Amino acid sequence: MGTLNAANTMINAAEGGFHAPSMSEFFPAPFLFEGTPFEMNRVMLIRLIATVAVVLVLAVWAKRMKLVPGRFQSSMELAMEFVTVGIAEDTMGKERAKKFMPLIVAIFFGILFWNVTKLIPFLNMPGTGVIGLPLVITLAVYVTYHWAGIAQKGLGRYLKDALILPGVPPAMHILLIPIEFITKFVTQPFTLAIRLFANMMVGHLLLVLCFSATSFFLFDASNGFQFFSILTFAGGMFVFLLEMLVVVLQAYIFALLACVYINSAVSEEH
Template sequence: MREDATWAAVWPHDFKELALFSLASALLVADGGESGGFHAPSIAEFFPQVILFEGTPFALDRVMLVRIVAATALVLIMVVVARRATLVPGRAQAAVEWLMDFVRKNVAEEVLGKDRARQFTPLLTTLFFAILAFNITGVFIFLNIAGTSRIGLPLLFAVVAYVTYIAAGIQAKGVGGFLKSSLFPPGVPWFMYVLLTPIELLQVFILRPATLAIRLMANMVAGHLMLVLCFSATQFFLLSAGPALKAFSVITLGAGFALTLFEIFVAALQAYIFVILTAVYIDLSVSEEH
């Protein structure tokens, strides 16, 4: 697998941007610019007012509380499943085991090989479950926003991936060997290094972690805006629009439910893409050639 084979990571984001722009444009036309009409969601959705401990380093807003709820729920689920584990698994245990096997077989072993996968499977599995838990909060009632929709948490996951593949490369080759294989690709004429080495430096040490974080956040942001737009549009068409436009509430409500299902898919997809790219970067770091 090559690290540029990431079309699946980009497609959901592009699709949502197009749909978001189209629906927002239609609603603004329907509203006619009236001050009391429809108000489209904005980036302010992701920076709500502080709820607890305002003015301190421990200030908590809605997004932070959602993250705490997601982390607590994930830990509790894992503890309960582990303590109640049986030879014949129940539904919860079977679901957790299936996801763990999926990461081990379809990510770690598929990309890194069985021998090397043993070392990195625990980390990749932890990343997958954590990202999935924080992503999926965007479709839960009373939470309604992904914990990864602000850059801090995606950046933290990206730093973990970054440190892991750098450390793996240094462990396998030593500092000099890692830098040589990363910045001076073998089989290239020496004069090409003037061009390739700065590109490799930028890619290995900046672009990889940056794109991991931005890709994850961007998809969660777009998904939240789409859901808010659809359901607020339903309220607008049903309660505020003229009689001729009320029928559109059925369309926007149906689109909202459809996008909810789509967001569940995207939440899982982005968790998968994050861990598989992390595995690819680890493989590139420890392999002799890339």
């Protein structure tokens, strides 16, 4: 009898009581300007909200700076010092970091705000969970570090430093130059975008899965299956707390790797 009840519960779930998350959530129907280059859907709206939010936060912080800082100003100064000193200057050096600081600050805070929307009620979707935005940010970094390297060294020397490893027998260059080309010009930007996109997408799907299962077990399941809502809710809260770390960590990693790639491109040492 217990087996039959369990089977009935699973059948009810399959008939509509429980809806597992799917990739369709990342491609919602447009609600404005459909069929135009300015098409607006829920994900685009979330990105726009996060962009406006980060601009407002930074503008308010800059406008209201005081000699004796309050809590908001102190928090922002700590965050800014973490980016400017802890990421940019520690990676590229103080003088070199000054030139690229606006880009690194924009990358860190932009990604942080686009990521954190996945944890905000009624938004519940990361702006970076669809590959387009990570690709655009990656393209900005890609163009910057290649442009900086060419401007610093000239095209010929830049390509030589990027593709030819010193101290390697000439015959090995036949094998190593294509590998270095793929690494520097294809793999680096590809992995930069995919790392951010995949982490945000998977985290969102896990959150939706846990809390959808909680709702099902709590309101739709029967015959003692409500108990499982406690387990799925606990799992959802664990994922939520983990994602709080991930949204910051991914912004940090992206900004750090941007600094590493720029520094490598302009460095005199190969």
